[in-house]
Amino acid sequence: MSDTEIGALRAKLASRPRSDDYKQRRRDIDARGLQYGVAPDVAVEATSANGVRAEWTSTPQAERDAALLYLHGGGFVIGSLDSHRHLVCEAGRAARAFTLALDYRLAPEHPFPAAVEDAVAGYRFLLSRGYQPRRMAIAGDSAGGGLVVSAMIAIRDAGLPQPACGWCVSPWVDLEALGETMSTKAAADPMVQKAGILDMARLYLNGADPRSPLAAPIYADLTGLAPLMIQAGAAETLLDDAVRLAKLAGAADVRVDLQIWPEMVHVWHLFHPELKTGLRAIEQGGSFVRTVIGA
DSSP states (O other), X not given: OOOHHHHHHHHHHHHSOOOSOHHHHHHHHHHHHHHHOOOTTOEEEEEEETTEEEEEEXXXXXXXXXXXXXXXXXXXXXXXXXXXXXXHHHHHHHHTEEEEEEOOOOTTTSOTTHHHHHHHHHHHHHHXXXXXXXXXXXXXXXXXXXXXXXXXXXXXXXXXXXXXXXXXXXXXXXXXXXXXXXXXXXXXXXXXXHHHHHHHHHHHHTTSOTTOTTTOGGGSOOTTOOOEEEEEETTOTTHHHHHHHHHHHHHTTOOEEEEEETTOOTTGGGGTTTOHHHHHHHHHHHHHHHHHHTO
């Protein structure tokens, strides 16, 4: 059965003007996120996580010893606390955890590996606050979904304990855009096209190897990583990134739950105020986290 809400959303997304100026795109994505707002029962508190600008959000159901570290999407070039707050707080509600969203440094001002460094700094901050790894999860969408995996790799390589799990929404893990669905889903995807993400990859990499494991974790050794949930939409160009990531993780003996949602577009969770399927996907991701951390 076709989802009537996604049809209206796809038309809305396709009609949006998109600036070639990344600074304008930053303003645009923030303004759109702020339009959604947050529920009245959400508490918001600004903080600094080992020097990284960050924000706590929580709901009354959140368990004080459970933490969700959230890494926003935006191709490592756009996106912020403002653009994703309405998603972050509902992810935390679904996980029944306190959520720490990171405003990690963006390219081109701060290219790779700045985002990875900030993600690890945020994780170390949670450890310093007394959170136990078995009660912590890392989540993120798009570039942030790939950054979840990069952060878990860097955490492992630094000799730190893994979080309980990772939750990747529409992850971007191949900075060369080699997946078959980059072309086969191009006509169906109103959000992500090959030329656009390659330009973001160029700004982020700043000359670095596009197959560096911490930049493109599709080329990493995932041995020893915590369980992953990967959610992707059937109508997105990055579908193959999610499928390839799941295959790579499974081959490394990492427990993987891969979900492909019919008709859904890139990070449909962002549109949960007008898309019931977005809220259902958030609830399923949160349920995964709760099951693993015991919340």
